[in-house]
Amino acid sequence: MKVDPTLNIEEIIATNWVKRYSDIRNHSVAICQPLEIEDYVVQPIIDVSPPKWHLGHTTWFFETFILIPNIPDYKVFDTQYNFVFNSYYETVGARVIRTDRGNLSRPSVADVYRYREYVDERMNDFLQNKLMNESIEALLELGLNHEQQHQELLLTDIKYILGHNPLFPAYKKEITDKDQTVTQPEMIRICEGVYEIGFEGEGFCFDNELGRHKVYLNDFEISNHLVTNGKYLQFMEAEGYSDFRHWHAEGWDWVKQNSANSPLYWHFVDGKWMHYTLNGLKEINLNEPLCHISFFEAAAFATWKEMRLPTEAEWEVASELFDWGKRWEWTNSAYLPYPGFKKEAGAVGEYNGKFMVNQTVLRGASEATPAGHSRNTYRNFFPTHLQWQFTGIRLAK
Known part of the structure; x- marks a missing residue:
């Protein structure tokens, strides 16, 4: 300008x-x-x-x-x-x-x-x-x-x-799909040590990002790519939704109560898996990042793969070594205050602090995130059972 x-x-x-x-x-x-x-x-x-x-x-x-x-x-x-x-x-x-x-x-x-x-x-x-x-x-x-x-x-x-309209109308028929194909994933190794996480520097951040502090991390590995539709379909075909051994107790209850058997928006039509997109109903692209899953599903898939979800500290420390921003990524961290967190007085103090219970941290951003509204310290949070956010999986071990 x-x-x-x-x-x-x-x-x-x-x-x-x-x-x-x-x-x-x-x-x-x-x-x-x-x-x-x-x-x-x-x-x-x-x-x-x-x-x-x-x-x-x-x-x-x-x-x-x-x-x-x-x-x-x-x-x-x-x-x-x-x-x-x-x-x-x-x-x-x-x-x-x-x-x-x-x-x-x-x-x-x-x-x-x-x-x-x-x-x-x-x-x-x-x-x-x-x-x-x-x-x-x-x-x-x-x-x-x-x-x-x-x-x-x-x-x-x-x-x-x-x-959820039975006609599956497109939001915009002229949307051009971004190429989100995931290539062969590799594991990035992070050595044990003391690291710092939390926002620092100039510019805006939410109060829940403040309080930059040290964390100790053991050696770990984290994938440089998100889990794809095709990899998750393998979990489904292996009857992952039918085997209680992969699920947290509350997650298994969620599966049974909701008769869950696939990510949100997936539909098995005429012998093939389709999913609703903003362009309307389309066939699943096996090489695209998985989207719209709950924490329960993310954790169950990770267990099935004999791996786990990263903690939010691990995710932030490693985030400069991989591409992020296609999906909000479930972590294995409860949404809790950083050291020294203090709610502001008045209504502004109700913005984040009052939700620091029964929520799980999501990191990254998604295709729905507005330009200029993402950073690697951003702490999104949602209840474990929700699928409707643009959520995906990054594995760690």
Whole structure:
């Protein structure tokens, strides 16, 4: 971006914020552009939020945490929207429970887009009026990264919505598949020693990445490639879903309760395995990285291979030696605070710390991750039974 040489430093900073804000906000709208109006409201399961809700919630974040506290006499777009679009912030007040987001036929999709326009206009005015300070900049940065998180969730949820439509409609027929073919994997050896993990340096990170600290690692080996569809199909054909010896007790219960026998979106049709993609229903490419599996399945496959999943510390230490970013990769680490972690005061403190229980760490990124929103210290986390995220497997031993 060319900078007007007549601008002073404050004006340049404001211009950069306006452009970045606009680019990220417009990307959310672009993700939803291929949808039909009916697609915006569907909530097939509790973990999937309607696209309309994502668009409203990310807008509510900027209105609630930046505009209302910092603009005297600010007029909210709709006084009911705090109840409708608050996600889990107890500090901010009551909210629609997560399971009921799909019942929100009102506000309409048009109302939500008007809400976005209303807040964006006032945010642009705010960003250009030299009202920024260090604390507001931190909230703005968090808000933009929060929106990027929801952009990935938008694609994840849209895929679940369309992938559970009996017609298997394509999200975008013109999507060009990236070449994700995996070549012959090799094991990378990492020597025992004391290493450091956690974020350091300039730029944004989430609070759960902070507290760079030393970890001791024994000798280990980690694959330079992800597990492919073909390798996982071998596990299925070896009756891996029928042999309790590969599974954690809770995982085996999950298999039986859900009659699980394949990754999410896989369908056996006319004698061959198909899977739903954003392009629609397609035959499985055996050489592509496996996608959409639970931690239970990842751990069972690793056990079947007489290997294991890496810990998040092992993954981070080795990450510069392999290509990552095609799939979120299950680790064998519980989502817990780093040494010295401290939750911030107020609503911002509810962002990560309150979820540090019954979650497992995912590392890397995926094809759904927005550009510029990944780093090797990023600590994603999900419950062990979920498949709907773009998850895969990297083996270690």
